[in-house]
Amino acid sequence: MGCCTGRCTLIFLCSLQLLAALERQIFDFLGFQWAPILGNFLQIIVVILGLFGTIQFRPRYIVVYTVWTALWVTWNVFIICFYLEVGGLSKETDLMTFNISMHRSWWREHGPGCIRRVVRPSAPGILDDYSYVSVTGCVIDFQYLEVIHSAIQILLSIFSPPSLEMTSLILVSCYF
Template sequence: MLIILCCLQLITALERQVLDFLGYQWAPIMVNFLQVVMVILGLFGAIQYRSRYVVMYLLWTLLWVGWNVFVCCLYLDLGGLSKVHSDAGHIVHRSWWKENGPACDLDSLPSDGWTNQENPQLTTVLRCWLEYQYIEVLHCTVQLLVSLLGFVHACYVVNALTDDDDNFNFNAEFQHPSKPFQLLF
């Protein structure tokens, strides 16, 4: 199950990485890259029965959950976080979904003075089926759900791997758990 969850995390992280590249969001690009690397390590640890890699995946998953909670709070303007820089009113990030959301009608600013300008920043998005901040929050929510499921399953895998390590009897054979003191020669 952990392997399936890691593959699902890779797919969703890569999809998010592409959309962050399209929106020029550099901090999320770096964090998404780390997510991809750590999920690959966790996947390798689950396939190769390496508990240390799975533990690294567990620790990273806690940071990843914190990052996604932070991004959710940022897009929803919770906890004193804001998408707009309060001093100059400039947007401090740019989401690809703002201009390319589902069923969004792009309209120019109504002023006649702006009609000859070719600046994409002078375009406003009117009447969207779902606003961009909610799409970003949905991405984070999917990441949170898959990460929390992955965390639970990774804890189980680490526990199972450490239980298997305890059954080794140093004679190059494994002991059966019901016969712990039997020596095999």
């Protein structure tokens, strides 16, 4: 096996996809965003299958990886549209949390340069432990950080050569 083969490239890009998905999974867990957590979990599983299929010459696993890559790109395009509020989508809805919790993106309050201040409501009858969070001074808004994460996922998916690898595996298996 040479150093610059499509197989090595796919292994390298799958490893990068795995690291990026794990990083994204951590921050989605911190924000209790259940829809992205589910998507990231599936991404991690399918990338591991893609790695296994590449290393062990299993064309069916690479086909599953290829089909999932198309779905993953579609999901990340939806995430970009969601956070940029394209087509009537609103980042203020509970769509990402399946309406289970009031949590939002972890980056909303903890982005680079953000100053987080808890403001206690002064109105009577409101529980003392219920507080509002004021965030100021962010270097980059949270929705753009989420868009950057999705764009990185799309780029890693587009530049992986599963179709080239799958074609070569099928050709090799036809001759043996």
